[in-house]
Amino acid sequence: MSGPRPVPDADHETITIESNDDVVRARQLVRTLAQRCKLSLVDQTKLVTAASELARNTLVYGGGGVMRTGLVRRDSRVGVTAVFEDSGPGIPDLDLALTDGWTSGGGLGLGLSGARRLVDDFTLDTEVGRGTQVAVTKWAR
Amino acid sequence: MTERVPVLKIGDVLLVSIQVDLEDQTVLDLQDDLAARIVATGASGVVIDITAVEIVDSFVGRMLATTAAISRMLDAETVVVGMRPAVAITLVELGLSLGGVRTALTLEKGLDMLARPDSRPPAKP
Numbered sequence: 001m002s003g004p005r006p007v008p009d010a011d012h013e014t015i016t017i018e019s020n021d022d023v024v025r026a027r028q029l030v031r032t033l034a035q036r037c038k039l040s041l042v043d044q045t046k047l048v049t050a051a052s053e054l055a056r057n058t059l060v061y062g063g064g065g066v067m068r069t070g071l072v073r074r075d076s077r078v079g080v081t082a083v084f085e086d087s088g089p090g091i092p093d094l095d096l097a098l099t100d101g102w103t104s105g106g107g108l109g110l111g112l113s114g115a116r117r118l119v120d121d122f123t124l125d126t127e128v129g130r131g132t133q134v135a136v137t138k139w140a141r
Numbered sequence: 142m143t144e145r146v147p148v149l150k151i152g153d154v155l156l157v158s159i160q161v162d163l164e165d166q167t168v169l170d171l172q173d174d175l176a177a178r179i180v181a182t183g184a185s186g187v188v189i190d191i192t193a194v195e196i197v198d199s200f201v202g203r204m205l206a207t208t209a210a211i212s213r214m215l216d217a218e219t220v221v222v223g224m225r226p227a228v229a230i231t232l233v234e235l236g237l238s239l240g241g242v243r244t245a246l247t248l249e250k251g252l253d254m255l256a257r258p259d260s261r262p263p264a265k266p
């Protein structure tokens with residue numbers, strides 16, 4: 001599932017995700033970058049929605065963590081990347097977690113699988129007992 | 142203390158207009174407030190205006206579906222109005238088609254829908 005990691009620009013920002021309020025801040029920060037990157041309105045909406053899902057997972061399942069986000073370049077393309085990282089319990093069965101409708105909590109089980117569909121690049125690294133890192137990128141067309 | 146979204150009563154209808162990016166607790170509070178207000182006022186309809194809403198993720202989507210189901214059980218019909226095209230596209234790709242939620246493009250059409258109860262879809266078994 002992993003491909004070459006895009007190189008983050010020097011000016012990426014990091015915010016902590018420790019409360020519901022931080023999930024709102026994460027959405028707003030990603031939206032600002034998506035606008036700066038001139039993503040189409042639909043692509044902005046998709047990326048911000050994916051970021052919202054991942055930020056909430058970081059908070060609810062990861063027990064909190066950080067989001068690092070910024071503009072990225074690859075070849076002549078520019079995009080927005082957001083990386084969510086926590087030191088929570090990790091995901092024991094990744095295939096299951098990425099199945100539409102599967103949840104270990106009270107959710108709809110759409111956040112992770114849906115976020116993957118909404119972005120261009122999606123990488124997930126997880127280790128039981130150590131934590132989870134999800135990176136998503138949307139490229140301007 | 143989190144903020145609360147105001148619920149207005151216009152005739153027989155409760156109107157909620159979501160204007161800011163809501164945090165999850167505020168979304169849950171709104172769901173509870175609406176259920177309580179339906180019972181307290183005997184309202185027959187609920188209109189949730191999301192014209193200003195830039196994204197609907199699985200959390201807000203679930204609230205819309207749950208509110209529609211709760212209000213139906215309390216003898217009121219819910220209509221979600223003003224969904225942006227980009228939001229609709231994203232919701233479907235996310236996997237949430239909100240099948241049980243009635244929608245109208247504008248507030249006017251939504252109110253109209255509630256005023257004509259014969260336009261209700263047949264109740265699901």
Ligand SMILES: Nc1ncnc2c1ncn2[C@@H]1O[C@H](COP(=O)(O)OP(=O)(O)OP(=O)(O)O)[C@@H](O)[C@H]1O
Nearest residue numbers: 057061062097103104107108109110111112132199
């Ligand atoms: N950061 C994480 N750390 C540990 N487990 C996680 C993490 N993110 C997701 N999971 C696991 O993957 C499952 C699926 O996540 P997903 O976001 O798809 O669904 P959900 O959060 O349960 O529901 P929804 O997002 O639709 O409200 C979760 O129920 C949880 O068990």
Ligand SMILES: [Mg+2]
Nearest residue numbers: 057107111112
């Ligand atoms: Mg989730």
